[in-house]
Amino acid sequence: MTGISIAVRTALAAALVFGPAQGAWAQSDAFKSFKQLDSTAKMPKLNAFSAPLGEQSGSLAKDVALEAKLTAADDEAVEEGLTWRVFSPISGEDGKLPLVASSEGGDASFQLAPGDYFVNVAFGRAGVTKKLTIPADGAVEKQVLVLDAGGVVLDATAGSDEPIPDKQLSFSVYSSEVREDGERGLVIAGVKPKTIVRLNAGTYHVVSEYGDVNAVVRADIQVEAGKLIEATLQHRAAQVTLKLVSQPGGEAIADTAWSVLTAAGDIVNESVSAFSTMVLAEGDYLAVARNKDKIYQRAFNVKAAENMDVEVMMKDQPANMDLFSGAELRDGGAISSSDVLE
Structure with missing residues (x-):
């Protein structure tokens, strides 16, 4: 299923094995923790x-x-x-x-x-x-x-194996059935990683959020009675820090308003700071910086687990802006992304 990696299936399979030969929990001890x-x-x-x-x-x-x-x-x-x-x-x-x-x-x-x-x-x-x-x-x-109950411990990585700080992760557990309105029933929200969640046996839909922008993955998890399983989801995302500079490696310019757009022109994040740090899903983006009466921009690409700094120059513009030729910024009025004030 989309959003669940081989690491998830391996973790689930390993946690379902019980007995001294494997060094795992005995079924009667599965819930001592x-x-x-x-x-x-x-x-x-x-x-x-x-x-x-x-x-x-x-x-x-x-x-x-x-x-x-x-x-x-x-x-x-x-x-x-x-x-x-x-x-x-x-x-x-x-x-x-x-x-x-x-x-x-x-x-x-x-x-x-x-x-x-x-x-x-x-x-x-x-x-x-x-x-x-x-x-x-x-x-x-x-x-x-x-009770006919089991438990699950949730975690996630960036890419195949890059650990994600616990404070940047959150999980929500939903019922597997989709209601007539197209929504699923929420079982529990705001679950922190590595926390045991006790549930009735059955299938559940898990949503993992990395950061608070658009890095979201989903997976269906099977909970078995009397067993404690571990599930690790994979995020195709990375942490990005934006800064407006006058020269490469220069000091970030304070009081800068930031907008981040997708290739389709949708705004996914806005902030005001010298450094704008966020987690973004893998893909192409446009960073737009407003400082005083000028606007600067740069296209960039996010790859899974490759955290990076993106410097937007106060003079130079990116060579390839065709990808975002249709993007628009709305800040009191529409401004084409190709209209850069010098």
Whole structure:
């Protein structure tokens, strides 16, 4: 798929291999590192309780024990990072199901009066809901909810293997299905690289942004229950620094207004500074510098992972401007890119 490289497929395949021979995690240990996302001390077993709607006075509450597993085949329950919520099935005046009880940590234990409830357990962005009926007579057996959840760690490179600073990367995870309006449902936004994202098993659409201009790649990622995978996307982009100089290697001229246009004439970035630094997707661009009452310009090409400085001379103009002959700048009025003030 466009935007996903061989490095992604290799990372995914390697992360799906488990067993001592490969030195990878055992399936039961796959999520031990999740504690880094929730390092707070365990919360009390019962955080909140309110009588469910319709509870009759004198009803004898029953002890209800709950635990969650990543997969049905797991022998051990998840020990931390869970959020439990118990709801009454009868909607309140606001149309929402009233919250009866909640708990955070690992397994949970509640005292519930006989009746029907909805029990929800969340593990990051993964979760499952089960209907629970508390009988009037007899004990209630332990309730085990299967999350059918996995996890993914996202990262990206420039080109095939050039590392990208974490502060310049951001990921968003969307559902794989496209709605009638042509959009996808957002699952989680603003994910930082090398962060574990807990998700229900399934296919997700991941969008990676490098910088804040136009370096964006997309990929579909498969999350498997009980497994933690690593996915590395490849950006065909590089960091560019623009500066207006009077001579090659000269000092950058302050108070310069910058516009960067694509070959089609679309403005992708504007700023005012002596140095204008940005990340641009691979391709051809036109840099336009405004300083006082003069305008200067230079065409340049961006190649993946090749960070560079682009000097715009205050006298010389680029030899090949045919590529941008149709480009226009709009700053109070249209100015043809071929009209350069000397």
